[in-house]
Amino acid sequence: MADLELTDLHGSLTDRALNSMNFLNEVSHHYPDAISLAAGRPTEEFFALEDLHRYLDLFAQYLRDQGYDEPAVRRTIFQYGRTKGIIQDLVARNLAVDEDIHVDPEAIVVTVGCQEAMVLTLRALRAGPADVLLAISPTYVGITGAARLVDLPVVPVGEDDDLVAVVKAVRADGLRPRACYVMPDFANPSGLSMDLDGRRRLLEIAAAEDILLIEDNPYGLFPADGHDRRPTLKALDTERRVVYLGSFAKTGLPGARVGYVVADQTVGTTGLLADELSKLKSMLTVNTSPVAQAMIGGKLLANDYSLVAANRREREVYAANLRAITDGLAARFPHGEISWTVPAGGFFVVVTVPFPVDDVLLEKSAHEYGVLWTPMSHFYDGDAPIHALRLSCSAVTLAQIDAALNRLTALIVDQLVPSGGPELDL
Numbered sequence: 001m002a003d004l005e006l007t008d009l010h011g012s013l014t015d016r017a018l019n020s021m022n023f024l025n026e027v028s029h030h031y032p033d034a035i036s037l038a039a040g041r042p043t044e045e046f047f048a049l050e051d052l053h054r055y056l057d058l059f060a061q062y063l064r065d066q067g068y069d070e071p072a073v074r075r076t077i078f079q080y081g082r083t084k085g086i087i088q089d090l091v092a093r094n095l096a097v098d099e100d101i102h103v104d105p106e107a108i109v110v111t112v113g114c115q116e117a118m119v120l121t122l123r124a125l126r127a128g129p130a131d132v133l134l135a136i137s138p139t140y141v142g143i144t145g146a147a148r149l150v151d152l153p154v155v156p157v158g159e160d161d162d163l164v165a166v167v168k169a170v171r172a173d174g175l176r177p178r179a180c181y182v183m184p185d186f187a188n189p190s191g192l193s194m195d196l197d198g199r200r201r202l203l204e205i206a207a208a209e210d211i212l213l214i215e216d217n218p219y220g221l222f223p224a225d226g227h228d229r230r231p232t233l234k235a236l237d238t239e240r241r242v243v244y245l246g247s248f249a250k251t252g253l254p255g256a257r258v259g260y261v262v263a264d265q266t267v268g269t270t271g272l273l274a275d276e277l278s279k280l281k282s283m284l285t286v287n288t289s290p291v292a293q294a295m296i297g298g299k300l301l302a303n304d305y306s307l308v309a310a311n312r313r314e315r316e317v318y319a320a321n322l323r324a325i326t327d328g329l330a331a332r333f334p335h336g337e338i339s340w341t342v343p344a345g346g347f348f349v350v351v352t353v354p355f356p357v358d359d360v361l362l363e364k365s366a367h368e369y370g371v372l373w374t375p376m377s378h379f380y381d382g383d384a385p386i387h388a389l390r391l392s393c394s395a396v397t398l399a400q401i402d403a404a405l406n407r408l409t410a411l412i413v414d415q416l417v418p419s420g421g422p423e424l425d426l
Contacts, residue, residue: 012148020141020378023359031366035404037325037391038372040188040347042250043317044395052253055298056291062090062301081290083278085110087297091246091260093305098221100235101244107264107274109281110288114218114247114259118146120277120284121214121243121261125178126152132170133214134163134180138379140188140216143181152178156381159192163202167209179212179243184233185220186346189379189390193344199233206241212265213237216245221311223345224319240265243273248296250394251307251314256292318347321393321401325349328405338412347394350376355415356385364411371407 012018028036056077063073076086085091088105095101111117122133122143133147137156147154155177157166163180170177182202184194194202206213215233223229234244244262252258263273281287303310326342326349340351357375366372376388396404 010149012145015145015148016378017141017145017148021145024374024378027362027366028372031370031372034366034370034372035396035400035407036372037393037396037401037404037408038374039395040392041395042254043314045317046313051299052295055295055302058298058301059087059294062297077290077294079290081287081293083282083287084108084274085260085288085293086290087293087300088260090297090300090305094300094307095246095262097305098308099232101232101262103262103264104272107262107272109261109263109274109277110293111259111261111281112285112288113249113257114216114245115142115146116281116285116288117245117247117259117261118143118214118216119149120280121179121245121263122146122152123150123280124273124276125212126150127178128176130174130176131178132175134166134170134177134211136180136182136187137381138189138376139181140183141378143214143216144381154381159190163205164209167205167211177209177211179214180206181214181216182233183216183219185217185230186222186343186348188219188346189348189374189376190350191341191343191346191348193230193346196230199230199236203233203236203239203241207239211241213242214245215242218247218250219346221251221308222315222318222347224322224343227344234262248299248307251311252296252299253292256289256295258288258292258296318394319345321396321398322346322349324398324401325391325393325405328401332405332409333412337416347392349391349393350388351391352388353412353415354387356387357389358385361411361415365408369407369411371404371411373408 006014024038060073060077063076068076087110088108091108092103092105095103111120125131132153132155134155134157135143137158139156144154155170157163167177184199186193202213213233217232220229220232234242247259248256261277263277265273267273267276299310322343326340329340338351338353340349343349358377359375362375374390376390377386380386
């Protein structure tokens, strides 16, 4: 029997970032009756199996309209395809319609979810041991895990930190910052957004300090009521400083597992960064499922390339759910016992409490109180206690939110009273 020691395997396997998603999924699996305010999945309310057939038919007709004969239509959908993908033209049109981003389709690589786009981008940028990735903290655990897989250290940048000072400090330590990862719209996990001046300033810093920005935008189509969408960094990017990560998981079909990366930076004298990423992809996943791409392509065609239009119902659900969480917290904690963010959209609310929040408390919450949430400690490096948790509004009903907040309130009250906290008049 060939027994292995964990120390003989890649160091990322013991990293907290790689363990986070597995742990959270396992908790959910072990407590199926608990109401989950943890999952960042899209609502399932509007899923319909018949849509898949319609999307596939639409995409097949699109190919015919492009001059494909029937054997070529079947081959395109059923066979291995181009490593870059078969729907770049449609993705490019979607970006132009919804985001005012205008790029050559050849600058787009269609990936197996956005997670592959992250891995490809970081693998390409990690050229030597001095290279590091900057990331706005708290940081989405997916990018942290991807960086660990390619041995790219992550340097956190606090939301109030001076990015220029961080870049200079990193360079003073003999390191090379390759890029800064940022989620400007309704970020996961913080729920916060960057104002227009902040976006322009970030682009100016990237140019002055000669670094790239990796913009991740899974939630940008979901502003809450009374809030307008802001231009993406990529839409404002005039110097090709932004590598743009996109996903159809929240706005299309999560089960299709289709994402993409816009990498229009030039490499050498003639090539694009997208061409280099496609080389990496050819050795990682070969290509993204053409059947899955056809489904996404069909959805884009069905909605005149606009996912803003396709997600009007979803946006209303998320806005109502987000308001239910923040209003529900206000009704249950009127005297400032805890605090929480009031995001302008997206899926997430961060609740700050006067006691440490960790995985042990999450297990207790699931087992004894029947409610799930995400400890914010999963989004920070280090072992310092974090007194906050993340609530997600996307995959629950209003009735479930009300019940979940009652359960969460009971947990918080029980944590406060034994620790000498105030008696709460609820």
